[in-house]
Amino acid sequence: MGTTAGTVGTALVSGATHGIGRAAALRLARDGWEVIVHGRNAERGAEVVTAIRAEGGRARFVAADLTDIGEVRRLAEEAGEVDALVNNVGTSWFGPTADPKDNSKRTRRTEGHEAPRVGSHRNRRARYGRNHRAGGRDR
Numbered sequence: 001m002g003t004t005a006g007t008v009g010t011a012l013v014s015g016a017t018h019g020i021g022r023a024a025a026l027r028l029a030r031d032g033w034e035v036i037v038h039g040r041n042a043e044r045g046a047e048v049v050t051a052i053r054a055e056g057g058r059a060r061f062v063a064a065d066l067t068d069i070g071e072v073r074r075l076a077e078e079a080g081e082v083d084a085l086v087n088n089v090g091t092s093w094f095g096p097t098a099d100p101k102d103n104s105k106r107t108r109r110t111e112g113h114e115a116p117r118v119g120s121h122r123n124r125r126a127r128y129g130r131n132h133r134a135g136g137r138d139r
Contacts, residue, residue: 009083
């Protein structure tokens with residue numbers, strides 16, 4: 001294990017800059033874990049690290065965009081050995097499930113609650129007809 005004096009172990013929390021990931025990072029720190037706070041926003045990451053340290057915990061921030069494999073590798077390298085991983089990010093596909101190759105239709109739901117934006121209008125039109133508008137009204 002990668003424990004240091006006074007810690008239960010080291011936990012990497014992806015998407016820890018707000019929402020559920022932030023809550024998980026704070027809880028782990030309160031329970032004695034050293035926390036590696038991950039996110040894309042350095043300012044929010046610094047706020048989480050500051051909050052953890054203010055309560056006497058140990059934390060550091062590593063920024064990475066997990067849709068980029070190079071950044072994933074860098075995050076793993078910078079994180080080093082960890083004892084626990086809280087995987088709080090993911091990607092979603094909005095489009096025909098038979099062919100998810102077109103990245104222009106792909107949306108990211110990262111760091112907890114980023115709303116799907118790309119392709120949602122296109123999907124509504126495909127499902128409800130060419131003249132469908134937001135709010136369920138047809139032209």
